Amino acid sequence: MSRKDITSGNWAVAEAMRQINPDVVAAYPITPSTDIPMRFSEFVADGLVDTNLVTVESEHSAISACLAASVSGARVMTASSANGVALMHEIFPIAASYRAPIVFGLVNRSLGAPINIHCDHSDSMAERDSGWIHIYCEDGQEVYDTMIMGVRIAEHKDVLLPVFVCQDGFITSHCFEPVEFMEDDEVQAFIGERDPLFPLLDIDNPVAYGSLALTDYYFEIKRQQVEAMKHVERVYKEVAQEFAKKTGRDYPVVDTYRTDDADHIIVIMSSAAGAAKDTVDSLRERGHKVGCMRIRLFRPFPAAAIVDALKDARSIAVLDRAASLGAPAPLFTEIKGALYDAGIHIPTNTYVYGLGGRDFFPHNAEEAFMDLINNKMSPEERYLGLRE
Amino acid sequence: MSSLKGWKDLPLATTVPASTSEEVQTGQWRSMRPVWNEAECIHCLQCWVQCPDNSIKASPEGKMTGIEYFFCKGCGICAAVCPKKAIDMRPESEFIEQ
Secondary structure (H helix, E strand, O other): OOEEEEEEEHHHHHHHHHHHHEEEEEEOOOOOHHHHHHHHHHHOOOOOOOOOOEOOHHHHHHHHHHHHHHHOOEEEEEOOHHHHHHHHHHHHHHHHHOOOOOOEEEOOOOOOOOOOOOOOOOHHHHHOOOOOOOEOOOHHHHHHHHHHHHHHHHHHOOOOOEEEEEEEOOOOOOOOOEEEEEEEHHHHHEEEEEOOOOOOOOOOOEEEEEOOOOOHHHHHHHHHHHHHHHHHHHHHHHHHHHHHHOOOOOOOOEEEEEEOOOOEEEEEOOOHHHHHHHHHHHHHHOOEEEEEEEHHHHHHHHOOHHHHHHOOOOOEEEEEEOOEEEEEEEHHHHHHHHHHHHOOOOOEEEEOHHHHHOOHHHHHHHHHHHHOOOOOOOOOEEEEOOOO | OOOOOHHHHHHEEEEEOOHHHHHOOOOHHEEEEEOOOOOOOOOOOHHHHHHHOOOOOOOOOOOOHHHHHHHHOOOOOOHHHHOOOOEEEHHHHOOOOO
């Protein structure tokens, strides 16, 4: 059984959290993710969850409390955005290293300055080497589903890594749309109980976390994290397959749209894929063989699946909602690297779009497609929707 | 290096079994060594109370019996609190031969 309701991306996260009923949530509000802890705090106040909600004085404290609770053996969730995420940065690599399976609702928002509350991916892209799993969602349904799947992926014994479930600030987080919810008992049956590896509260088997490891052991511990990342894609697929069986909703690591026979493919992430897919349809009607690939799993980077979808294209446009100032944009760099390693050379353009929440319209996607179709290829970074 | 474990053999998540401080020879850090003059000692155990590293050995009857050099970092608190000046702080260089 399931029920459908009109809800926002943020409320979908909060509803998933209510059904997951985590042991601990420590959070500090920041636009546009504020709705998540705000709505969840109502569930706590109304006695609908058993969660210990820790209302802290900063994002740094929020993630620190989450980490401590997680290594104690608790199931832990939180949410944040932009500069809040940046303030948490110090603790992110520690959480990954402590193998704390925190599930994090990350609502993408531009990093200041200038102060801006709208969406781009500068906040989460800055965390791409922090050792967390990154999953980028296109809409509210996907956000809800990914929060639930995220618990299973993060807590899997071969993974044990924290996960960012990313959605676009305001565009997804505040847009109300139909979302199909599972029943509470279905969610509980799907996620099961957490079985922590070294819980600090297990006083019969005491351990110490975070000891000093200098030139002797630091390197080996990082290598263990690399190994954990290598297991993520397999575990992700197992969990997604089981989820699809229960709900009928299937989430491959990359979402391909009409790419099978496409000569020209746009690679994009999150909500902007909607406009890109619409543009694919309209250009197909005009006789152009175009397609769209949306990257859902960004860390670990699913290179093989990406290469498989792109390998027969004549040209590619990679659209980044974040710039890497002074270097090629992050997604573009990864795509190029994946193709190079596969021995495939396909001309690829790089575009930055949507910084600071600048709208991304179908005509922006069409501009990129027309560059490909008209063979206007070069390695220089281009900008969609920017005034000269 | 050869005695160090590889990444496959390390416990995960930066963890180490608790109580491992019992195996860590913090005495290696010592540059000044407290030397106990048993004849002067009145067994007031102020050194035992103040030692931050449980390095003053005492009997169940409440008598000081010596200093545990495996842990003693040579901080000198014992010598400073001793009312009878029964503990001398001596440079480790004097004990190199041992």
